[in-house]
Amino acid sequence: MKIGEFANQLGVSTDTLRYYEKHNLLTPSSRTEAGYRDYGETALQQMKFILRAKNVGFSLAEIKELLQIKFKKHQHSCHEVKDLTIQKRDLVAERIAELTRFHQSLSVLADKCCGGQEPADNCSILTTLEDIDGLTQ
Amino acid sequence: MKIGEFANQLGVSTDTLRYYEKHNLLTPSSRTEAGYRDYGETALQQMKFILRAKNVGFSLAEIKELLQIKFKKHQHSCHEVKDLTIQKRDLVAERIAELTRFHQSLSVLADKCCGGQEPADNCSILTTLEDIDGLTQ
DNA sequence: CTTGACCTTGGTGTGTACTCTAAGGTTTAT
């Protein structure tokens, strides 16, 4: 399968596939005589693996690690894989916590503001940002 | 106040201050004869405004908008400010939702894995990423 | 036999918020 068809089947761009190849995430099974990339079943499965891993939140760098393990499963332990997963989960949790604080602060600001058409001279959002430090906790 | 002292007082780097100036977020009150930046009380208040806005999750681009409004309050309405705030809040909410899906998927993966020291040949995390599509509904 | 759709490489651009470097000028203390 040439890159265009392969990309279409997976719903990604050819640029993405070349990018993944450059970054050692997915190498086409072979090349045609003309030098065209030729993707086979193995590549298809691997690309699906990558897309699923992306879907659960892994970065490309993390996926690369997962692939290394996947390639040589017997040289790695379940522990390693679970560790990667938990580390990522905890990182995600931290980011959620941070965004939740943002959301909370923004809600407080929005709720205090009348939102009317009058000039913003006494807008509570602006005055709050000007005056106090206590918004975050 | 020269840039070094000013930066210290606010807990930011001098690079950050020059960056903000370049991007029209904060201009020092004046310059000394030697061309050194000289920050005054107005700059201090504005920088605090910026840092507070950052703390509640606004990006620098959004803060720039807020500053434009703040500079000419009578030309803008409360409505505008509240709109910006709510738009940002909703954006943050979306991102939280996405990350929460990630967190959920990662938890499911982690919980299924034994995490033991044995080889990863049958690691449920890897096989799940290999086999199914149903992690994110 | 040519048109158009595909493919190749290498390189640049995007957005965010800085950080770091180089090469040089100024100020302050000793």
Next chain:
DNA sequence: ATAAACCTTAGAGTACACACCAAGGTCAAG
């Protein structure tokens, strides 16, 4: 007088995940 500590500018580098472009080669259909 000189060294340390500060300041200046312009420009490059960082991370992430691609998107886009130019210049050219290849392939199938009409």
